[in-house]
Amino acid sequence: MRYSPTLLDHFLNPRNAGLMREPDGTGVDEFEGCGDLARFFLRVREGRVSEARFQTYGCGPTIAAASAASEKVVGRPVEELLNLKPQEVEEAVDGLPDDRKHAADVVAGALRAAALDALRRRGGEA
């Protein structure tokens, strides 16, 4: 099997899949090559992510990467997510084959965009 057990587990049982009511930040990224898309919703409490949910359209690894990342970002400062690297997402699913690296790119991109949106909104409110 070309995918790790962790990846397959997230693919079969995605955590935090679906919409979020009144999120504090949302972000989307799309991988143009194949149309893979990830959308993240963040709930932020005292500057940290308290909940992350996602929707995604794409191949199995993209779904798994989004699910794993949605768990990984909880508890972290929102500012930190502005620099979230695809490698970190890839590590969360114990690696991706070369032809599926874009799964990590699109998930990291959507999370960075969601973090930026959350910070902008907070700035607007202040």
Added chain:
Amino acid sequence: MSHRVYLDHNASTPVHPEVVAEMLPYFDERFGNPSSVHGFGREAREGLDTARERIARFLGTRPEEIVFTSGGTESDNLGVKGLAWAKGSGHLIASRVEHHAVLRACQWLETQGFEVTYVAVDGHGAVDPDDVRRAIRPDTLAISIMHANSEVGTIQPVRAIGAIARERNIPFHVDAVQTFGKVAFDVSACGIDMLSFSGHKIYGPKGVAGFWVRKGTRLQSLQHGGDHERRRRAGTENVAGIVGFGKAVELRSRELKAEGERLTALRDRLWEGVRARVPDVRLNGHPTERLPGTANFSYRGVESESIVLGLDLKGIGVSAGSACTAGSVEPSYVLVAMGLPIDWAMGAVRSSLGRSTTAEDIDYVIESVEPIVRKLRAAMPVGA
């Protein structure tokens, strides 16, 4: 994993045990070169002759009109390029849903100065014979239309197209790789001049295929060398493979009708079961004029590779209508030619049934696919 179900018979099939048994002596006892005049050579030659006769009998043609090749791709290339090169210049007609072996051979011929018209298909994937008629030009040198499409299984009206080709005296090549040994038809009555067919789709070995060419058809061979295959295909024959191919054809001829009916019933059971449980699903291909074991469904808004992966984890082998490689994905050109909207085309999954498929297998697939599609849809923004 307890239950394993192989539903990818249009890709390849397991070699029938009787085929293996018939092949084995040709690896050691009857290993000679069939072109050699001595006894060792004659033993190998007998194996070739028997296979050729079996296939000719099955097709209702003459044994000397059968050429053995290395695969369906070579046969298709021989048909398309062989006719083009024999003529030197001119125009060809093919459909938009041909196998890549025909399509890319035609595209390459275009770079060499030939012209090609690719006729459209309707929403079921079928060619309209009148479109073929309208595409004919004074310099049309060949018509190449597949008998059935491997992805959706739609069977083309080759008899009607053959009649047009005959009327205009244009050689007609049919890629019958997906129908040979599965659907009964009479090549002579269909106005066909060349037929490509393969062994490993019908429980024979890989690396061996056939090409039937009507006597008198002008054809340029693709490779040059010895006088094998009546100088139409140079190279020492794959004797064991050809012997196995002949046996596979003989076995298919015995069970073709009953197996066709059995698979048609199972194929329809799969569709009815999936349709009853999964919303937003459609059948791709012709509802009735379709290969007995081919069932191609589109799950709207779901990405097909995710379904293939989900089913793979349940021990089920099916194939995706679109494939994402290195970050670029193209929906199936066949489904696009049929006019399927992109959100349907991206969610196409093909199941192709075969000898080993049982009703229990089909029910297991129906039970398995519903929760997979439901979960994928829950995570997907399309339509949410």
